[in-house]
Amino acid sequence: MSLQKAMTIAFVITALVLILNELAKKISSTTIITICIIAYLGISLYAYIMKTQLAFWILAIAVGMFQDPIQALSRSYFGKIIPAEKSGEYFGLYDIFGKGASILGTIIVSLVSQLTGNLNLSVSALSILFLIGLFLFRKAVRLNQKNSECGQTTNV
Numbered sequence: 001m002s003l004q005k006a007m008t009i010a011f012v013i014t015a016l017v018l019i020l021n022e023l024a025k026k027i028s029s030t031t032i033i034t035i036c037i038i039a040y041l042g043i044s045l046y047a048y049i050m051k052t053q054l055a056f057w058i059l060a061i062a063v064g065m066f067q068d069p070i071q072a073l074s075r076s077y078f079g080k081i082i083p084a085e086k087s088g089e090y091f092g093l094y095d096i097f098g099k100g101a102s103i104l105g106t107i108i109v110s111l112v113s114q115l116t117g118n119l120n121l122s123v124s125a126l127s128i129l130f131l132i133g134l135f136l137f138r139k140a141v142r143l144n145q146k147n148s149e150c151g152q153t154t155n156v
Contacts, residue, residue, distance in 0.1 A: 009057065013064040020069040029073045030141045036070035037137060041130040047123035081144055105129065 024032045043062050050059055075094075082090040105126055112122035 009061055009064075013061055016061075016065040017068050020065070021072075024069065024073060029077050030137075033070060033073050033077060033137065034134070036066045036073070037130055037134045039066045040070070041127050041134065044124055044127040044130060048120050050120055081140075101129070 020032060020036075039062065043059060043066070046055075046059060046062070050056060078090070078094055079087065108125050108129070109122045112125040113119050116122065
């Protein structure tokens with residue numbers, strides 16, 4: 001890939017990330033996180049039909065566009081809903097689950113690839129994790145909102 005193409009892609013990704021960050025200021029971070037999870041679900045499903053180098057670059061740009069906002073906003077949201085006095089413990093668990101997700105994702109891609117011989121299908125198999133994550137995240141958001149409405153203390 002030429003330097004010009006790489007610079008163009010970096011510029012596009014940066015612009016799109018800045019747009020998402022501005023949106024996060026106007027609407028709730030939970031909405032942006034939900035959008036990012038749905039986008040990752042779409043990206044993983046798109047991987048199934050990906051056949052050309054152009055399709056790969058589209059996928060790469062999409063991943064780059066959603067990676068930073070979801071990481072930053074999810075850490076921020078997590079920091080708001082955990083007890084401040086136990087933040088070290090909770091962020092330790094957050095880190096362990098992040099590493100576990102990396103291992104689980106790699107295992108799923110490897111297993112599906114070995115069993116089917118289809119790399120596109122193996123990447124698309126990650127969509128199951130995004131569906132589970134979306135369900136659990138939305139359930140946690142509703143639980144947090146319910147606790148806030150009931151007068152239970154939260155840090156949000």
